[in-house]
Amino acid sequence: MTRWSVRVDPAWSLQAWRETARLALQHRVAPEQLDWLQAGEASLLDAPALASLPTPAAGSAAIPVPQAFVALAGTCLCHSDPQRLPLLYRMLWRIVHGERGLLTNPADPDVLRAMALAQAVRRDSHKMKAFVRFREVPGEADAFIAWFEPAHHIVDRVAPFFARRFAGMRWAILTPARSVQWDGQQLAFGPGARQEDAPREDAREALWRTYYANIFNPARLNTRMMQQEMPARYWKHLPEATLLPRLVRDAGDRVQDMHDRQAQAPRRRIPQAAAPVAATRAGLDGLREAAASCRRCPLWEPATQTVFGEGPADARIMLVGEQPGDAEDLSGHPFVGPAGRLLDSALRELGIDRGTLYLTNAVKHFRFERRGKRRIHSTPQITHITACRPWLMREIENVRPQVIVCLGASAATAVLGAGVTLKEHRGRWHSLDDGTRAFATVHPAWVLRQGEGEAREAAYRLLRDDLRQLLDDRHGR
DSSP states (O other): OOOEEEEOSSTTOHHHHHHHHHHHHHTTOOGGGEEEEOTTOOOTTOOOBGGGSOOOOTTOOOOOOOHHHHHHHHHHTTSSOTTHHHHHHHHHHHHHTTOTTGGGOTTOHHHHHHHHHHHHHHHHHHHHHHHOOOEEOTTSTTEEEEEOOOSSSOHHHHHHHHHHHTTTSEEEEEOSSEEEEEOSSOEEEEEOOOGGGSOSOOTHHHHHHHHHHHHOOGGGOOHHHHHHHSOGGGGGGOGGGGGHHHHHHHHHHHHHHHHHSOOOOOSSOOOOOOOOOOOSSSHHHHHHHHHTTOOSSGGGTTSSOOOOOBSOTTOSEEEEESOOOHHHHHHSOSSOSHHHHHHHHHHHHHTOOGGGEEEEESSOSOOEEEETTEEEEOOOOHHHHHHHHHHHHHHHHHHOOSEEEEESHHHHHHHHOTTOOHHHHBTOOEEOTTSOEEEEEOOHHHHHTTOSSHHHHHHHHHHHHHHGGGGOGGGTO
């Protein structure tokens, strides 16, 4: 039985390991025939290199492997255990030769070991994200260096996280075995470094220690859990760690002081329940001024401003959307973002002058979630719709439109009631208590979410054809 020596370079590279494993499989080299060498090692048996075997011709049949195994291998390869390489190839050999469902057997020794390696890598990656501390490079503007000592080969794995998190600054992370640098555009990897190559401290650390000491809560101190989440091996890299012995030592006295201290009234005034909608001036202008200070639901706090309705005070047609978007929140005007531009296109095709319509929303503040620097629309809840409904009803009372078009489910709920769904009632006319005619259709933002191509075209035609009902003279045109 011929033995082969095999080396993966770099040893944590999934691509390099896959090419090596594919070559061994295509030449039917069994796991026991391979000597996996680490960097700098030589084969004890002077076995020829696997790489000397001919590469199979282009177009050779691909070797199907479950995607779950590929993902597991990519994580395990970052472990420092030299036995991970033969372990993964042994598992691959078993999968290819009849044990397709190997990963579904949690009691298998190879699977158990691979899962343990992967878990250790994930834990080390989490610690790196949590405990890397950048220090400013003296004499250089907006340049930072961090020193870290990971237990495994995780620099390549974790570096993209830091590129996303600190995209706007130049930084480098140095470790004993590997380094990475970000210039604001791309990542560059290099060999390991020494701790002396990183700054020892910068001016910001004194401020950080002051902040950490003030937010440290002695009443919630749990040293066992703290050391589990922040192991002592990382303390030497953390500026706040110098405070921990004193903070832990004094925790008992501080808790007793907190217990003995007299209760104090909170400094932050908690807003009272919102008063009923009231306006100091008559008409829409008065409502607009009153709505600007609305606190009936929590949406006002993160939003830039109230976005009230706009259009002729005697408009015959009122369009009610869901809520302002990012562009509307910043500008203070309804339907000026991408969804508003799509609505404008549909109205132009139908020959309807937007200037003759009154446009508003069921909810007057922008509800969103932050993802990095972006604010992503988040559907308002029924509590938000209910809190804003008095404003909408007052708008309807003042404008007295003959027709109301509800754009989207939230608008339909606000105008027609909670029992009206777009699936069952889209495009159907309803009569409100005061005789106003109304129907619901999809929101232009829903059309945009259909992506490119035929799906969006079909959604756009659906919206436009529903709006075509406004051309019927019986409904106020």
